[in-house]
Structures are given as C-alpha cells and as structure tokens.
Amino acid sequence: MTSQAELAVTTRSDPRWRAVMTRDPAAEGTFVYAVKTTGVYCRPSCPSRRAKPENVVFYNTPDEAGRAGFRPCKRCQPNQPSVAIRQAEKIAELCRLIECAERTPTLGELAQQGGMSTYHLHRVFKAITGLTPKNYATAHRAQRVRRELVHSASVTEAIYSAGYNSSGHFYGESPQVLGMTPSEYRAGGANNDIRFSIGKCSLGVILVAQSVRGICAILMGDDAQKLARDLHARFPAARLIAGDADFEQLVAKVINFIEAPRLGLDLPLDIRGTAFQQRVWQALRDIPEGQTVSYTDIARRIGAPKAVRAVAGACAANTLAVAIPCHRVVRSNGDLSGYRWGIERKRILLEKEAAQ
Numbered sequence: 176m177t178s179q180a181e182l183a184v185t186t187r188s189d190p191r192w193r194a195v196m197t198r199d200p201a202a203e204g205t206f207v208y209a210v211k212t213t214g215v216y217c218r219p220s221c222p223s224r225r226a227k228p229e230n231v232v233f234y235n236t237p238d239e240a241g242r243a244g245f246r247p248c249k250r251c252q253p254n255q256p257s258v259a260i261r262q263a264e265k266i267a268e269l270c271r272l273i274e275c276a277e278r279t280p281t282l283g284e285l286a287q288q289g290g291m292s293t294y295h296l297h298r299v300f301k302a303i304t305g306l307t308p309k310n311y312a313t314a315h316r317a318q319r320v321r322r323e324l325v326h327s328a329s330v331t332e333a334i335y336s337a338g339y340n341s342s343g344h345f346y347g348e349s350p351q352v353l354g355m356t357p358s359e360y361r362a363g364g365a366n367n368d369i370r371f372s373i374g375k376c377s378l379g380v381i382l383v384a385q386s387v388r389g390i391c392a393i394l395m396g397d398d399a400q401k402l403a404r405d406l407h408a409r410f411p412a413a414r415l416i417a418g419d420a421d422f423e424q425l426v427a428k429v430i431n432f433i434e435a436p437r438l439g440l441d442l443p444l445d446i447r448g449t450a451f452q453q454r455v456w457q458a459l460r461d462i463p464e465g466q467t468v469s470y471t472d473i474a475r476r477i478g479a480p481k482a483v484r485a486v487a488g489a490c491a492a493n494t495l496a497v498a499i500p501c502h503r504v505v506r507s508n509g510d511l512s513g514y515r516w517g518i519e520r521k522r523i524l525l526e527k528e529a530a531q
Contacts, residue, residue: 179229186228194219195231207253208233209245216240221251263481265289266303269296270311279312305451305474305482314449369410372418373399376430378520381496382406383426385418389443393429393496395516409494433497436464436528440498448492451482455489462503465528469507491515497524 186192194202202219209216210226216234217223234240237247237254247254256264269285280288285308286296300308369391371384382402384392392409394402407415418426425442432440446456454477461476462468468476470490474483490501496516502524506512514521 182229183227186231189233191219191233192228192231196225198222206233206235207237207240209240209243214245215248216245216253217248218251218253221248221253223248223250262299263303265291266300269300269308270304273308273312279309279316282308301479302481303479305454305477305479305485310450314451367410367413368416369406369413370416370418370422371403371406372422372426373402374423374426374430376433378433378516378523381426381430381433383418383429384415385422385425386445388445390425390429390495390498391445391447392494393498394494395496395520429497433524434527436524442498444495444498446495446499448489451479451485452489452492455486456493456495456499459490459493459499459501459504462500464500467503467505467509467525470504470512471507473504487513503528 191202191206191208193199194205195208198220200220205219207216207218208226209232211230211232212226216237232243234243234245241247241254266289269289272285272288273280282293282297285300286293289296291299297307300306300311304311306314367386369384369386371382371392373380373382375381378395379397380395380399380402382392382394382399382405383390384394384406392406394405396402428442429440432438446453448456455473458473458476470483470486471480474480474486477486479485486504490504491513493499493501493515496502502514502521504512511518511521511525
C-alpha cells in the first residue's frame, strides 16, 4: 500500500503541481486537480487554500474528474468556461459591434455593452487584441477605407462610407494608413514611382523595391518573375521602374547584409501596416542580431500578452525581409515555425547571424 509520504512525493514531482502552487493562469484548460479529502476538483488557478500534495489527484479534463466521483469547486467553477475564455468571447462581440456600427462607439458605450468598467474594458481589450478600442476602430476604418476607395464613386464618398466623420481627419492619417494619397491609392498607386531590381544571393532570388519614402519591399524566392508579379500586385498602378546603376548599389547593400549580418542595414524604410502591425514590426527591429525571441515574448513586449496569434499574423504580413527581422521569432520551444519565405531560408539567416 502506498504511504502518504510516497503520494506526496509523486505529486510534488509532477510538473502540474508547480502550476497549482503558483496558481498559474497559463495552465487553464490543460488539466484540473481533485482533492480526495473534500471530494472537489478545481482549476490550476483556484484561489482556495492549497491542498496537501498527498491528497491531490490530477485529471486531464473536468469530465474525467466528474466520472471519478468529484464535484466542481463552487469558487473557481472548473466545469464552466474560464474567465479568459469568457473575456475573449465578450471582446469578440465588442469587436463585431465596432465593425458594424455606423459611428465608432465610445469607450463608455462599449463598457456598458460588455458589463465592465471603462478601465477594466480598456485593459482587457488591449490584452486580447493587442490594441486599445480606439486603435482597433481606427485600424478597422483604415481597412474599410481601402476597400471603399476601390469601389466608391469618389474619394469623399469612400472616406465617409468607411466611418470617418471628416475628410480632414482621414487625410491627416492617410500617409500612415495608405502610404500615399487617397486618390493615388484609389488609382492603385498611380503617380507613384517604385524603383526595383532583382538579384541573387545565397538564399535564392531577391527583389528590392523603393518608393520616394524608402525601401517598401524586400522579397525572396526562387522565381524572379513571381517576385515581380508580387510587387505589381502590391502596387498595381504604380510606375514600376527598373533600377539604374545607383539603385543596384542599394540592392548590393541588402545582399551584403544577408551574407554578412554584422555589416548592418541602415536604410530608410517605407513601412505600411496597421497600428498593431507597426508595433510588432518595431519590436522585431529591436531584437539584437544573433538572438531569437518567441511570439509570446513579442506579445509581452508590446503590452499585449494574449495577442500571440495576432503577433504571428503580423510577422507573416511583413514584406520587408531581413530589414524587419521576423526570422528572429521562433516558437516558445525553440522550433522555427513558419516563415513567409520558407523555413530553410529562416534557418540559414539565423545560422549566419549566430556565426558572426
């Protein structure tokens, strides 16, 4: 018969016990623990007094604990969706409300709809989406205005259809939102000169493009024509101009940086994206050469610890390879995970940086 001391040792050696001792919210949904002396099972983060380890039994799901004869704790309600899940569902509802509203709801209106205080809503909304409610509304309007500029009869109609209450407000934001004037965007980038050149490096084919504001694309692949088509799709009506000898020197800088990262890459960039994407991309540029961080680390650095998937999406949307070093972001366990230009290129880039 197993002694109480042996049972205690078994429990303490289980990594789940540490999660119980620290009431780790990250362990939510991965297991529950039951207490034999009370007949109750709890979440890992339950605030109730901790049980003695010899009395604890771990189960993968609430159903397993229930079938074993334990009842759910009335305090942490482990048989109900977690607080985090309920909050995420509520914030998703509020996001849909923002997206469907004729005008942007105020923070007070959102808080009332969500049954929270304005302070709590602001904090939870940012933690889950990575943006404040105001910035989320701004990003959504920007997405709508891009769509409306293509389909509306005029720029003014597009601006108001997208939810802006004044054209002056939008024109003040348009350089960051569109990277050009609304009329130029509506024309697919017309009147914008994009110089580009295609070269080769150890990673394959590379395309570098530059607008008047700076480098607007660094694309990698195996097919030069496909990269050119990708650039055209991004700027469908811009004047795409083959780079001259001076421009070739700029491309050479990018290639030299790929081959020898220690050289650095100090070039002006034309970065276009949502407010959230730009926060992520800036955090990526702050990662020192030769180091890697996880998507979770980036989410924490930008003050949005629950927005890990959104961070991964922002990395995938990056069109400035190496200049915005999304290759330095890996999974929490060190795996390389996805990369817009292929896992093998990501591996080679990291190896080059580690060897410097």
